[in-house]
Amino acid sequence: MSSLANGQRSLFDASIRYPLTPPLTRGCPETSTEEIAYPVEVDYDYGRVPRELFAQQPGDLDQWAPILPPLVAPGLGEGGTPLIQLEDGVFVKDESRNPTWSHKDRINRCTVSAAAAIGAPGVVVASSGNHGASAAAFAARAGLPCIVLATADTPPAVGSFVSAYGAHVLPVAKEERRPLMRRIVDELGFHPLSNLTETHTGHAYGPEGYKTIAYEIFSEIGVPSAVYVPTGYGELLFGVWKGFTELRLLGLTERAPRMFSCEPAAGAPLARAVAQGLPAVHLKAGPTDAYAIDCDFNGYRGVITVRDSGGAALSLTDDEMRAAQRELSRTGLWYELSSASSLAGLRQVGERDRTGPVVCIATSSGFKDTGVGARPLDPVDPTWDSVLRRLKAAGLR
Amino acid sequence: MSSLANGQRSLFDASIRYPLTPPLTRGCPETSTEEIAYPVEVDYDYGRVPRELFAQQPGDLDQWAPILPPLVAPGLGEGGTPLIQLEDGVFVKDESRNPTWSHKDRINRCTVSAAAAIGAPGVVVASSGNHGASAAAFAARAGLPCIVLATADTPPAVGSFVSAYGAHVLPVAKEERRPLMRRIVDELGFHPLSNLTETHTGHAYGPEGYKTIAYEIFSEIGVPSAVYVPTGYGELLFGVWKGFTELRLLGLTERAPRMFSCEPAAGAPLARAVAQGLPAVHLKAGPTDAYAIDCDFNGYRGVITVRDSGGAALSLTDDEMRAAQRELSRTGLWYELSSASSLAGLRQVGERDRTGPVVCIATSSGFKDTGVGARPLDPVDPTWDSVLRRLKAAGLR
Numbered sequence: 001m002s003s004l005a006n007g008q009r010s011l012f013d014a015s016i017r018y019p020l021t022p023p024l025t026r027g028c029p030e031t032s033t034e035e036i037a038y039p040v041e042v043d044y045d046y047g048r049v050p051r052e053l054f055a056q057q058p059g060d061l062d063q064w065a066p067i068l069p070p071l072v073a074p075g076l077g078e079g080g081t082p083l084i085q086l087e088d089g090v091f092v093k094d095e096s097r098n099p100t101w102s103h104k105d106r107i108n109r110c111t112v113s114a115a116a117a118i119g120a121p122g123v124v125v126a127s128s129g130n131h132g133a134s135a136a137a138f139a140a141r142a143g144l145p146c147i148v149l150a151t152a153d154t155p156p157a158v159g160s161f162v163s164a165y166g167a168h169v170l171p172v173a174k175e176e177r178r179p180l181m182r183r184i185v186d187e188l189g190f191h192p193l194s195n196l197t198e199t200h201t202g203h204a205y206g207p208e209g210y211k212t213i214a215y216e217i218f219s220e221i222g223v224p225s226a227v228y229v230p231t232g233y234g235e236l237l238f239g240v241w242k243g244f245t246e247l248r249l250l251g252l253t254e255r256a257p258r259m260f261s262c263e264p265a266a267g268a269p270l271a272r273a274v275a276q277g278l279p280a281v282h283l284k285a286g287p288t289d290a291y292a293i294d295c296d297f298n299g300y301r302g303v304i305t306v307r308d309s310g311g312a313a314l315s316l317t318d319d320e321m322r323a324a325q326r327e328l329s330r331t332g333l334w335y336e337l338s339s340a341s342s343l344a345g346l347r348q349v350g351e352r353d354r355t356g357p358v359v360c361i362a363t364s365s366g367f368k369d370t371g372v373g374a375r376p377l378d379p380v381d382p383t384w385d386s387v388l389r390r391l392k393a394a395g396l397r
Numbered sequence: 398m399s400s401l402a403n404g405q406r407s408l409f410d411a412s413i414r415y416p417l418t419p420p421l422t423r424g425c426p427e428t429s430t431e432e433i434a435y436p437v438e439v440d441y442d443y444g445r446v447p448r449e450l451f452a453q454q455p456g457d458l459d460q461w462a463p464i465l466p467p468l469v470a471p472g473l474g475e476g477g478t479p480l481i482q483l484e485d486g487v488f489v490k491d492e493s494r495n496p497t498w499s500h501k502d503r504i505n506r507c508t509v510s511a512a513a514a515i516g517a518p519g520v521v522v523a524s525s526g527n528h529g530a531s532a533a534a535f536a537a538r539a540g541l542p543c544i545v546l547a548t549a550d551t552p553p554a555v556g557s558f559v560s561a562y563g564a565h566v567l568p569v570a571k572e573e574r575r576p577l578m579r580r581i582v583d584e585l586g587f588h589p590l591s592n593l594t595e596t597h598t599g600h601a602y603g604p605e606g607y608k609t610i611a612y613e614i615f616s617e618i619g620v621p622s623a624v625y626v627p628t629g630y631g632e633l634l635f636g637v638w639k640g641f642t643e644l645r646l647l648g649l650t651e652r653a654p655r656m657f658s659c660e661p662a663a664g665a666p667l668a669r670a671v672a673q674g675l676p677a678v679h680l681k682a683g684p685t686d687a688y689a690i691d692c693d694f695n696g697y698r699g700v701i702t703v704r705d706s707g708g709a710a711l712s713l714t715d716d717e718m719r720a721a722q723r724e725l726s727r728t729g730l731w732y733e734l735s736s737a738s739s740l741a742g743l744r745q746v747g748e749r750d751r752t753g754p755v756v757c758i759a760t761s762s763g764f765k766d767t768g769v770g771a772r773p774l775d776p777v778d779p780t781w782d783s784v785l786r787r788l789k790a791a792g793l794r
Contacts, residue, residue, distance in 0.1 A: 057454045060479065076729050077481055077491065082457065082474030094474065097494050099729065101762060122793070141729035145793055150774060157554050157770035164731040164763055168791050170784060171774040183781055188788075332473050332496065332538035334530075334561040365498060366561055367764045373554035377547060377568040384580055387567060391585075394565050396519070396542055 003070040004045040008204050011300060012038040012279075020069070023114045025185075025192050027201030036280050037197035038300050040204045041242070042069055046249055054252055058216040061109050061209065067246070068212070069205045073113040073142040078105035079212050083220050083359070084333065090346065091221065092333060093213060093361045100161075102364035103236060104134035106209030108193065112138040114205050115191035122146060124184045125193040126177040128291055129158040130364050135193045136167035147184060149177040155370050199280035200233040200299030207301065210239025211246065217359055218247055223255045225356035226311070226349075228342040230363050231261035232293035234270055234302025240361070241305040258353070259309040261302055262316055262345035264288040264338075269298035271313035274306050289318055289370055292338035292363070312349075320344040325366075334366035400467040401442040405601050408697060409435040409676075417466070420511045422582070422589050424598030433677050434594035435697050437601045438639070439466055443646055451649055455613040458506050458606065464643070465609070466602045470510040470539040475502035476609050480617050481730065486754045487743065488618065489730060490610060492761065497558075499761035500633060501531035503606030505590065509535040511602050512588035519543060521581045522590040523574040525688055526555040527761050532590045533564035544581060546574040552767050596677035597630040597696030604698065607636025608643065614756055615644055620652045622753035623708070623746075625739035627760050628658035629690035631667055631699025637758070638702040655750070656706040658699055659713055659742035661685040661735075666695035668710035671703050686715055686767055689735035689760070709746075717741040722763075731763035 010016040010028040018024060018040065027037040049067055056063060061079045065071055076099035084092045095103035112135065115123045122145035125135040132148040139146035146167040151174050154162065163169050172180060178196065185192050195202045213236075217224065223244065229237040237259060244256045261270050267285025272278075282297045306313050318337070324347060325340035342360035366372065380390060407413035407425040415421060415437065424434040446464055453460060458476045462468055473496035481489045492500035509532065512520045519542035522532040529545040536543035543564040548571050551559065560566050569577060575593065582589050592599045610633075614621065620641065626634040634656060641653045658667050664682025669675075679694045703710050715734070721744060722737035739757035763769065777787060 057456070059454070077479030077494070080479075082477075084474055094496070096498070097474070097496075099491070099494075100731070101493070101498060137729035137731070140727050147788070147793075152774070152776060154774060155770070156773050157764065159774040160766075160769040160772075161731070161764065163774070164726045165729060166727050168788055168793060169774060170777045170787070172777060172779040176779040180779060180781070180784060184784075329561045330537050330563050332534035332562060334497070334534070334558070365764075367554065367558065367762075369557075372557040373552070373770045375556075376553050377549070377551055377556040377560070377566060379549060380567045380569060382569040382573040382577060384577070387577060387581075390567070391544070391565055396544075396565060 001050065001066045003068060004048050004066050005042050005069050006045050007043045008040040009043050010038060010040055011304065022118055023204045025203060026196050036300070037199050037201045039201040042205060042208050049250060051250065051252065054215065054219060058219050061106065061212055064212050064215060068208050069110055069113060070117055071109065071113050072116040073109065073138060075109055076105065076137065076141055078109050080216065083217060086331060089357045091357060091359045093217060093359055094333065095361060095363045096335060096365040100134045100137045102130040102134060103210065104131045106212060107206040107235065108134045108138040110205040110209040111193045111203045112142050112144065114203070115144060116142050118191065120189060120191035122188065122190040123193050124149070124181055124190040126181050127194060128154060129162065129368055130292060131194060132162045133165065136162060136165035139167065140165045147190065149181055155368070155372065157373055158368055195233065199297050202233060202235050202299065207235050207239030207242055210236050211243030213361065214240050214243025214247065221357050223253050224257045224359045225354050226258045226260060226358045228260045228262055228345040228358065228360045230293050230338050230341045230361065231263050231270060231302060232295045233299045234261060234305065235299070236361065236363070237261050238301035238305045241309055256309060259305050259311040260345050260349065261306055261313045262341035263314070264290040264294055264341065265315040265317045267295055268315040269295055270302040271315050273298050273303055274313040279303055290321055290338040290341060291370065292336060292368065293341065314345045314348055316341050316344040316348065320348065329366070333362065335362045336364050336366055336368040339363045398447065398463045400465060401445050401463050402439050402466050403442050404440045405437040406440045407435060407437055408701065419515055420601045422600060423593050434596050434598045436598040439602060439605050446647060448647065448649065451612065451616060455616050458503065458609055461609050461612060465605050466507055466510060467514055468506065468510050469513040470506065470535060472506055473502065473534065473538055475506050477613065480614060480756070483728060488754060488756045490614060490756055490758045491730065492759060493732060497531040497534045499527035499531060500607065501528045503609060504603040504632065505531045505535040507602040507606040508590045508600045509539050509541065511600070512541060513539050515588065517586060517588035519585065519587040520590050521546070521578055521587040523578050524591060525551060526559065526765055527689060528591060530559045530562065533559060533562035536564065537562045544587065546578055552769065554770055555765055592630065596694050599630060599632050599696065604632050604636030604639055607633050608640030610758065611637050611640025611644065618754050620650050621654045621756045622751050623655045623657060623755045625657045625659055625742040625755065625757045627690050627735050627738040627758065628660050628667060628699060629692045630696045631658065631702065632696070633758065634658050635698035635702045638706055653706060656702050656708040657742050657746065658703055658710045659738035660711065661687040661691055661738065662712040662714045664692055665712040666692055667699040668712050670695050670700055671710040676700055687718055687735040687738060688767065689733060689765065690738065711742045711745055713738050713741040713745065717745065730759065732759045733761050733763055733765040736760045
């Protein structure tokens with residue numbers, strides 16, 4: 001069945017509607033101001049969505065085609081990731097099991113499809129890592145040229161990753177990325193796969209890919225009590241929330257989870273916006289190793305998710321995230337520090353108000369961390385006595 | 398349904414049988430000699446295997462429990478990886494989509510289960526990377542101490558990976574690993590998850606995990622004409638072959654694929670053993686960047702797979718593997734060099750004798766390669782003129 005998408009509508013005022021194409025890549029023209037840009041979202045002909053869609057065992061994104069924007073670009077088997085039980089009632093949604101080993105593959109299937117649908121000559125993305133590599137992979141698969149505006153301090157292993165798919169990788173200073181990106185969009189006609197506005201709006205079709213995470217969770221354990229989400233600009237947070245609200249809209253459930261955004265305490269613009277009752281704020285984030293979710297401003301999507309779901313905007317220190325990262329790796333799951341923010345959030349909240357299972361979303365593998373590969377292995381004297389001493393010193397016997 | 402495994406039998410002489418436990422970790426005691434060790438395999442009560450097992454959409458290894466050794470250790474959602482279409486009739490089985498991003502997770506679920514089943518105080522593995530990290534992850538999940546005998550030249554990023562799960566990582570010279578491993582097995586009672594013998598026998602339960610790849614391929618596209626497999630000691634090659642022969646044994650198909658082993662030309666002991674009609678050979682491998690499949694000796698499992706399937710033992714140069722790696726990454730799939738040996742093998746053979754779809758198995762992500770992270774990104778002057786010049790120089794407009 002083909003897509004039932006029938007338009008775009010403003011997130012600030014749902015009565016303001018636009019056609020489905022072209023995708024609005026600078027947010028809602030009517031409601032956005034100098035200070036704040038409001039995103040749009042994709043709307044569907046929900047009355048025609050077949051309920052059987054949700055009775056299947058989850059596969060990749062193609063399975064949800066009726067309730068996604070048109071999937072014009074070919075896929076790489078993105079989505080359909082496992083839900084791993086960590087302890088009684090606590091699950092980890094392992095997004096490192098995607099084609100480029102992060103959640104970003106869900107978004108890029110949809111946004112590269114948008115570029116292909118409008119016949120764009122190429123795509124451009126500003127990214128510190130996962131998003132850029134994923135965009136490059138889907139662009140390569142679709143045969144579209146791709147420009148990645150990376151940052152000069154990209155960890156070397158991530159640099160290899162971003163460069164692997166044949167994209168044009170241009171490392172520049174963080175603040176130079178958006179002006180360059182706008183120019184590439186305006187002068188070369190390339191389709192932007194990441195944000196162009198002062199406060200975050202992102203791509204109109206992006207969260208549509210993320211909402212399939214909610215469908216998958218629902219088909220495995222129903223509606224959880226709460227979902228904890230590593231949060232940068234809040235696209236993943238909003239996307240998962242949108243998925244659950246659609247399930248409610250379709251009459252498949254009456255409940256929805258509380259959504260907890262998990263930001264690095266070093267910045268946490270969403271937490272500040274929520275605390276101050278503002279749609280968006282700018283700030284200057286301090287240092288954190290959770291570089292994948294280290295943001296100086298938030299998006300309105302995050303604000304409405306936390307508000308409408310009755311959740312909370314959490315701030316996590318690097319130490320809290322490191323403890324969660326260690327807890328995960330000691331049970332066989334190795335994620336980058338940013339990914340561990342979700343379990344860190346759960347540990348901060350504890351069992352308070354928990355009425356059922358909870359899900360922590362883990363976005364990406366440990367390979368993306370800044371410290372990876374920085375230290376060679378400590379050599380060891382291979383004599384038996386020495387090995388035995390070392391094992392005993394490590395507490396083995 | 399619980400496991401229908403009912404014993405171990407010699408691969409050299411199927412009439413020689415042993416009980417299911419303890420797992421024979423030094424091959425078949427009765428047929429092995431000073432020069433050559435013969436492996437054993439797990440046998441099942443095939444008459445009781447429910448045929449409905451193969452009618453389901455593939456999930457993780459637990460789905461195949463009746464036809465696997467007892468899965469005593471908890472899983473991490475291993476298996477159920479996607480089959481990606483590369484071109485008409487050519488598929489890539491993407492094993493980088495496992496819990497530790499390689500095929501090794503299938504083997505370690507089974508072998509760590511063996512250790513848990515016999516109450517071993519810990520596990521030990523000799524590995525250059527993927528196998529060690531995967532063993533460490535499943536041991537951590539099962540709460541078992543794990544010793545990884547790494548090599549001193551492990552790439553730094555892989556060193557971080559292997560160390561992440563809390564194992565005791567001991568980097569030693571390649572030739573020191575087996576003696577130390579035997580000592581750890583003999584004196585500490587740790588269960589070995591990798592080979593202990595002079596020619597390769599590996600763990601009796603290992604290929605059982607790999608055979609689920611055949612079940613998954615079968616449920617998606619039936620029996621392919623040929624399967625190309627990155628080949629080190631031939632466990633994966635044999636495991637996939639065993640899965641297809643079981644499907645035939647169970648009456649689900651009459652056909653079986655031709656199996657092509659894909660070794661680095663720098664060594665290729667299996668190709669030499671096959672050419673000389675020997676069960677196993679020793680040689681001194683030259684330099685290759687395909688370190689994950691760089692072996693000085695082969696296992697008997699590979700010889701019988703190539704022989705019985707009517708396939709061939711291929712040798713691939715690093716240049717051939719690099720061309721295949723590049724071809725894959727330009728369609729959105731980034732694998733380590735060793736993983737690209739399978740597509741390199743297919744490109745070497747061409748369409749000769751192809752009677753249906755073919756499958757290339759890709760074992761692991763590009764993050765594991767030796768060159769990853771070695772070179773920082775080239776900085777770029779962020780002025781528009783300079784960016785435009787650089788893009789034009791790269792052929793963009």
